[in-house]
Amino acid sequence: MREKQTVMKIEVVRNILEANDRIALENRAIFDSNALLAVNLMSSPGAGKTSLLERTIDNLKSELNLGVIEGDIQSSHDAERVAKKGIQVVQINTGGACHLDGNMVRNAFEKLDLSLINLLIIENVGNLVCPAEFKVGEHFKAMILSVTEGDDKPSKYPLMFRESEALLINKIDLLPYVDTSLDRIREESLKVNPGLVIFEISCKTGQGIMEWCRWLREKI
Amino acid sequence: MREKQTVMKIEVVRNILEANDRIALENRAIFDSNALLAVNLMSSPGAGKTSLLERTIDNLKSELNLGVIEGDIQSSHDAERVAKKGIQVVQINTGGACHLDGNMVRNAFEKLDLSLINLLIIENVGNLVCPAEFKVGEHFKAMILSVTEGDDKPSKYPLMFRESEALLINKIDLLPYVDTSLDRIREESLKVNPGLVIFEISCKTGQGIMEWCRWLREKI
Numbered sequence: 001m002r003e004k005q006t007v008m009k010i011e012v013v014r015n016i017l018e019a020n021d022r023i024a025l026e027n028r029a030i031f032d033s034n035a036l037l038a039v040n041l042m043s044s045p046g047a048g049k050t051s052l053l054e055r056t057i058d059n060l061k062s063e064l065n066l067g068v069i070e071g072d073i074q075s076s077h078d079a080e081r082v083a084k085k086g087i088q089v090v091q092i093n094t095g096g097a098c099h100l101d102g103n104m105v106r107n108a109f110e111k112l113d114l115s116l117i118n119l120l121i122i123e124n125v126g127n128l129v130c131p132a133e134f135k136v137g138e139h140f141k142a143m144i145l146s147v148t149e150g151d152d153k154p155s156k157y158p159l160m161f162r163e164s165e166a167l168l169i170n171k172i173d174l175l176p177y178v179d180t181s182l183d184r185i186r187e188e189s190l191k192v193n194p195g196l197v198i199f200e201i202s203c204k205t206g207q208g209i210m211e212w213c214r215w216l217r218e219k220i
Numbered sequence: 221m222r223e224k225q226t227v228m229k230i231e232v233v234r235n236i237l238e239a240n241d242r243i244a245l246e247n248r249a250i251f252d253s254n255a256l257l258a259v260n261l262m263s264s265p266g267a268g269k270t271s272l273l274e275r276t277i278d279n280l281k282s283e284l285n286l287g288v289i290e291g292d293i294q295s296s297h298d299a300e301r302v303a304k305k306g307i308q309v310v311q312i313n314t315g316g317a318c319h320l321d322g323n324m325v326r327n328a329f330e331k332l333d334l335s336l337i338n339l340l341i342i343e344n345v346g347n348l349v350c351p352a353e354f355k356v357g358e359h360f361k362a363m364i365l366s367v368t369e370g371d372d373k374p375s376k377y378p379l380m381f382r383e384s385e386a387l388l389i390n391k392i393d394l395l396p397y398v399d400t401s402l403d404r405i406r407e408e409s410l411k412v413n414p415g416l417v418i419f420e421i422s423c424k425t426g427q428g429i430m431e432w433c434r435w436l437r438e439k440i
Contacts, residue, residue, distance in 0.1 A: 012232045044264045045348045045377060046369025073349065075375045096379070098318065098349035126376070127349050128265045129293065129318035148368040148391070149266025155295045156346070157265060159316070171368065177394055 020134055023102030027109070027137025034114040036067075037220050038122060040100075040138035042160060045126030047146040048170040050078045051203035052212075053121060057085045059213040060119070064220070067117035069108045071100040071125050078123065088112050099130040102137060118220055128153070132160040140165040140219075147171050147180045154188035161192040166199065168212060173202040240354055243322030247329070247357025254334040256287075257440050258342060260320075260358035262380060265346030267366040268390040270298045271423035272432075273341060277305045279433040280339070284440070287337035289328045291320040291345050298343065308332050319350040322357060338440055348373070352380040360385040360439075367391050367400045374408035381412040386419065388432060393422040 031038045043049050050070075057066055067088040070079040079091035090111045092104050105122060114120070122138060124131040132141070143164040145153055148171055154161045161167065167189055169182065182200065189196055197215065201208030251258045263269050270290075277286055287308040290299040299311035310331045312324050325342060334340070342358060344351040352361070363384040365373055368391055374381045381387065387409055389402065402420065409416055417435065421428030 044266065044346070044369075045373055046264065046366075072376055074378055075372075077372050077376065098347070125349070126264070127318075127347060129345070129347050130350065146266075146368065148366065148394070149264075152295075152297050153265055156292055156297065158294055174368070174394065174397055177397055 017133070020102045023106060024135035024137045027102055027106055028139070030109075030114070031120065031137060031139070034117070036114060036117050036120050038120045038138045039216075040122050040124060040131075040136055040141045041144070042124045042128075042131045042141060042164070043126060043144035044128045044146070044149060047126070047144040047149065048203045049123050049126070049144060050081055052144060052168065052170065052201070053082055053123060054085065055203050055206065055209045056121070056213060056216070057082070057087060059209060060217070061085065061087065064118045064217070065116055067112050067114070067120045069100075069105060069112075069120065069122045071104070071123055073097070073125060088117065094125060098125055098127050099134050100124050100136050101134045105136040119216065128157045128160055132163045142166040142168065144168045144170050145185065147175055147182070147185075148178055149180075150178075151180045151182075151184040151188065154185065154192045158192045161189050161196065164193070164196065166197045166212075166215070168199045168201050168208075170201050170203055172200050172207065173205050237353070240322045243326060244355035244357045247322055247326055248359070250329075250334070251340065251357060251359070254337070256334060256337045256340050258340045258356075258358045259436075260342050260344060260351075260356055260361045261364070262344045262348075262351045262361060262384070263346060263364035264348045264366070264369060267346070267364045267369065268423045269343045269346070269364060270301055272364060272388065272390065272421070273302055273343060274305065275423050275426065275429045276341070276433060276436070277302070277307060279429060280437070281305065281307065284338045284437070285336055287332050287334070287340045289325060289332075289340065289342045291324070291343055293317070293345060308337065314345060318345055318347050319354050320344050320356050321354045325356040339436065348377045348380055352383045362386040362388065364388045364390050365405065367395055367402070367405075368398055369400075370398075371400045371402075371404040371408065374405065374412045378412045381409050381416065384413070384416065386417045386432075386435070388419045388421050388428075390421050390423055392420050392427060393425050
């Protein structure tokens with residue numbers, strides 16, 4: 001009984017992932033036809049995704065048209081924070097689901113005027129595991145790791161590090177107060193994904209934000 | 221097509237949860253027959269689960285026989301840290317899965333001599349979402365929130381706060397350096413779960429650990 005159920009579960013999971021991949025491809029085609037770059041931003045809860053968005057918008061809004069999709073299980077705190085910046089934003093509440101999928105993002109971007117956006121940042125649910133498995137139509141994934149989470153995370157949660165093109169190591173202003181080694185984060189991350197582009201930032205002080213924004217601008 | 225798949229998905233998810241609940245009940249009966257208390261310990265990655273275990277073992281091992289089940293997607297760092305304390309410990313590697321389930325915990329505790337254990341702590345995968353949905357046979361759930369994660373988490377990730385009997389607010393030594401209000405964490409947590417028992421702790425300085433251990437001892 002337990003075995004039959006496991007087989008059925010694997011089968012359904014594969015079907016779900018394949019159906020999601022198809023929707024994600026369609027989403028991406030729509031993004032391409034609007035000539036916009038879409039970024040899937042992921043991290044643990046509280047690592048600083050929304051703070052990074054605020055900093056990124058402040059830095060780039062004079063030269064680019066930004067749009068944001070906010071993913072949360074519940075609440076609209078983050079969309080309210082981003083809306084204050086005067087850009088297009090839409091909130092997804094997953095109602096329990098631990099990640100965004102292609103379909104949720106589709107329903108969200110249909111509420112935006114994509115023709116007015118060059119850079120769409122999709123803030124995923126705070127979770128270092130599940131979001132890495134589900135494409136939403138992004139051109140690339142970026143992840144944040146806060147130094148307060150410790151330097152052993154790349155080997156413990158390898159998929160997200162492997163799937164991401166950029167790693168932002170956030171809260172470096174807290175380094176004097178925690179037992180975390182930046183060198184070890186770099187070393188372990190590159191062991192999992194040798195091509196990873198790494199930024200050391202502090203959304204509190206603004207350190208490193210310029211470099212990240214310059215890199216983003218070059219991607220567009 | 222998409223609708224049919226959603227219905228199938230919900231059906232399978234319900235079957236999986238029901239089968240898991242049955243195994244969890246069996247696990248709990250085995251724990252009861254060995255007169256041991258089992259705690260399911262959950263949090264985001266890097267909030268301090270393993271550090272809390274180390275502190276708890278140091279405080280209680282002279283009077284209680286502790287055992288630990290370590291859940292991680294990959295690696296055995298945490299089991300190695302705990303093994304240094306000279307207690308029974310077994311590592312589960314979920315190989316991608318974002319939470320522990322009843323079956324994984326069953327396979328793990330079969331490697332322990334339960335008759336020699338009074339207090340079994342099951343450290344779940346670092347994830348503030350999925351572990352809250354899966355019982356593993358525990359007598360109660362406890363969760364950690366680090367102050368560096370911010371004070372808006374109870375309303376954004378309500379299920380884990382609702383399912384937990386105890387909330388440990390960790391890293392209070394970092395309060396001077398972050399924009400987090402302990403009062404707001406307390407208030408928002410109690411709004412979600414009015415019966416929650418809250419401890420303010422620092423695994424770094426040891427603050428609050430005695431109160432937590434005293435409470436644990438009273439539960440046994």
